[in-house]
Amino acid sequence: MMVQSTRGGEAVPLSVAIARGQATDGGLYMPPRLPPQPGPWGDDLPARAAAALRPYFAGDALALQLDDCVRESFTFPAPTTWFDDDTGLLELFHGPTAAFKDFGARFLAACLVRLVPRGKQATVLVATSGDTGAAVAAAFWRRPGFRVVVLYPDGRVSPRQAHQLGAFGDNVTTLRVAGTFDDCQRLVKAAFADHALTGKHGLVSANSISLGRLLPQMAYYVHAALDARAAGKGAVHFVVPTGNLGNGFACLLAREAGLPIGRIVLATNGNRVLPDFLRTGRYEPKASLATLANAMDVGAPSNLERLRDRCADPASAVTADWVDDDTIRRTITATLRDRGTVVCPHTACGLAVLERLRARGETGPCLVAATAHPAKFDTVVEPLVGRSVPVPPALAALLARPARAEPMAATLADLVARLG
Numbered sequence: 001m002m003v004q005s006t007r008g009g010e011a012v013p014l015s016v017a018i019a020r021g022q023a024t025d026g027g028l029y030m031p032p033r034l035p036p037q038p039g040p041w042g043d044d045l046p047a048r049a050a051a052a053l054r055p056y057f058a059g060d061a062l063a064l065q066l067d068d069c070v071r072e073s074f075t076f077p078a079p080t081t082w083f084d085d086d087t088g089l090l091e092l093f094h095g096p097t098a099a100f101k102d103f104g105a106r107f108l109a110a111c112l113v114r115l116v117p118r119g120k121q122a123t124v125l126v127a128t129s130g131d132t133g134a135a136v137a138a139a140f141w142r143r144p145g146f147r148v149v150v151l152y153p154d155g156r157v158s159p160r161q162a163h164q165l166g167a168f169g170d171n172v173t174t175l176r177v178a179g180t181f182d183d184c185q186r187l188v189k190a191a192f193a194d195h196a197l198t199g200k201h202g203l204v205s206a207n208s209i210s211l212g213r214l215l216p217q218m219a220y221y222v223h224a225a226l227d228a229r230a231a232g233k234g235a236v237h238f239v240v241p242t243g244n245l246g247n248g249f250a251c252l253l254a255r256e257a258g259l260p261i262g263r264i265v266l267a268t269n270g271n272r273v274l275p276d277f278l279r280t281g282r283y284e285p286k287a288s289l290a291t292l293a294n295a296m297d298v299g300a301p302s303n304l305e306r307l308r309d310r311c312a313d314p315a316s317a318v319t320a321d322w323v324d325d326d327t328i329r330r331t332i333t334a335t336l337r338d339r340g341t342v343v344c345p346h347t348a349c350g351l352a353v354l355e356r357l358r359a360r361g362e363t364g365p366c367l368v369a370a371t372a373h374p375a376k377f378d379t380v381v382e383p384l385v386g387r388s389v390p391v392p393p394a395l396a397a398l399l400a401r402p403a404r405a406e407p408m409a410a411t412l413a414d415l416v417a418r419l420g
């Protein structure tokens with residue numbers, strides 16, 4: 001399939017868009033409207049991932065390798081756990097770095113290893129608010145021909161996120177930047193805008209605007225919606241904890257593909273640019289604010305440009321609400337008390353927003369995307385629930401490794417020096 005920039009530039013094949021990350025005119029690549037997907041959808045997550053992605057890869061250089069890319073990346077489950085008839089979690093944290101970003105990062109890596117010419121050295125340069133960096137590092141770790149350079153805002157990620165980011169070594173360089181996530185993102189953008197630098201290091205992008213990360217995220221919504229229908233539930237609503245709107249946009253694409261999905265509700269933390277935009281119609285990006293749900297500390301959600309491109313009236317396609325840190329804390333405590341489940345601060349944003357919807361009379365089956373494992377945020381979660389949270393084995397293995405991150409000033413000059 002050919003895709004086109006939100007800013008109207010030339011159309012390019014999907015795999016070119018995946019290799020580039022961002023469109024050359026500064027816009028985001030978008031697929032044209034898709035025909036509804038009649039199926040067959042298959043029975044398990046990898047089969048459904050392949051079915052959801054197939055129309056996008058039709059006629060593409062990667063079309064014949066799509067099944068292999070899916071098989072390599074969808075190696076862990078995305079189970080749905082229902083608390084009762086109407087409310088449940090879609091657990092997206094069973095991958096190697098315990099956050100949903102493993103799905104997109106691994107699929108992107110599977111594509112890029114096939115797209116970057118053999119013998120050419122590529123540098124994956126990525127800014128992270130906490131979870132992207134580890135997912136991307138894990139996906140490219142020890143892959144010949146690739147090195148990963150991760151920038152994270154020093155002191156603004158959880159201690160375990162920081163350890164995880166620095167625990168890879170080998171072909172992964174981790175830089176802790178004296179600044180915010182916005183600074184990290186600005187530096188990465190500036191590096192990509194520098195053609196000499198891009199050419200010298202073979203820079204490739206892995207941030208959340210890449211279609212190689214965005215499109216595979218449809219798969220678990222497809223999977224969960226079909227399972228809910230098979231269980232006799234009908235169309236299911238989704239509440240998606242949101243920062244850059246990549247995960248939420250993937251849910252929208254799944255609904256457009258014809259899946260039985262009802263409302264899509266975006267839940268943000270105190271960085272409330274999206275809910276404010278949907279309420280007022282005015283987009284006012286802000287500096288990001290540090291919250292307990294740090295992987296969603298985004299003041300200028302990059303995929304909003306896709307939503308505005310796709311929907312003449314975005315507020316008719318999705319709704320959004322935000323919660324403050326106190327509400328996150330209260331929700332974590334209440335979810336253990338009422339549901340017997342410990343959730344991460346991001347998932348708590350989703351559950352809190354759902355509770356408000358219920359209070360306003362919203363009915364019907366609803367799944368909250370559980371975007372990360374609570375053990376990643378032990379310093380927030382454990383004091384609230386009064387017990388230790390068991391660490392999943394993959395995360396434990398990373399935490400057992402020594403960690404190393406080099407300090408860096410928030411300047412392009414320093415980044416250029418680190419790139420070598």
Ligand SMILES: *Cc1c(COP(=O)(O)O)cnc(C)c1O
Pocket residue numbers: 099100101130131132208241242243244245246247248295296346371372
């Ligand atoms: C990245 C992340 C989010 C936000 O996802 P977007 O696609 O940027 O909206 C939410 N929760 C967790 C745990 C994350 O790592």
